[in-house]
Amino acid sequence: MPTPKLIVVVGPTASGKTSLAVLLGKKFNGEVVSADSRQVYRGMNLGSGKVTKKEMMGVPHHLLDVADPKRIFTATHFARMGRKAIEDIVKRDKTPIVCGGTGFYIRALVDGIVIPDAKPNPTLRKRLEKLAAHELFEMLKAKDPERAATIDPKNPRRLIRALEIVDALGKVPTLKKHPLPYPTLFIGIARDKEMLKSLIEKRLKARLKAGMLVEIKRLHTNGVSWKRLESFGLEYRYGALFLQKKIDKETFLRELTKQIVDYSKRQMTWFRPDARIHWITEPKDAVRLAAKFLA
């Protein structure tokens, strides 16, 4: 039995990750583990760019439709389920292909960062949300100077989470990693800015035509609040704003396009420093890399 190996496909939104993962899966007897923080939710298909059954071309996919959009799903849930899926794939002698654009999820899963075992505490959060960032920072500094030294002192969300951990565990533990024990090939899809922008525009048009707004409306009808939809960002946020008539069609299109482009930049900010990633531009280069890696 050959040693199990892992392939990871990353890249900005609209760069072509999905079809590349399918191609690799088909060629190398693999199964795809999606690493996308929105595609985990049931009913969020068009807006999140989820693969369709047809596009899968018979390659099994994991971690799609595993969560209820009305409930919070987190990186920890993802990492746990992802690990299980990968172990299962390996056990069946197939190659797991992690594919997605959510950098934090990939890190949690592949690098196995140990996220502090402190559950979200809504009551505490609600109370802390009333405070200003500098007040939160002072609190953290008093209770856990070590964490305070490394945290972003102006990011309330991070500060609140840190205080939440302190509340549950006494202090924020130092970062530990339990990476997946397989040799791993990281492939990144590189796209120049102009090209990516036009890909994003094209894809958005196609999604709208396919009924993206109907999908968002259906989610709301099925009990997902506007507020929740807005919190999902991008397609769901702007779609919800438009359906509520908070913005007009033109603003919707213009802002959403811009936000998706901005998002793709943030993704690159995340992936770019990772020296393990082999950047490619053509699928055949990815196939070549993978063939060599799996040999």
Add this chain to the structure above:
RNA sequence: GCGCAGGUGACAGAGCGGUCAAUUGUACUAGACUGUAAAUCUAGCGCCUUAACGGCUACGAAGGUUCGAAUCCUUCCCUGCGCA
């Protein structure tokens, strides 16, 4: 032609004698990321300098007043509105 208002950095738009390379918003660029991560947050943004409480050039143009002007005066050019 006369009257009034105005010409500021990519755009919008403050400033109305010194602390102004110039508030702010947008756009743009870069970055962070320990259970919301498509979320959340930060920084830069005239030119030179690795950098600076350093130098240079700047607020329509040209002169002038002043120790000192984006800010005051004069002339010119341009724009908007009103009247002819």
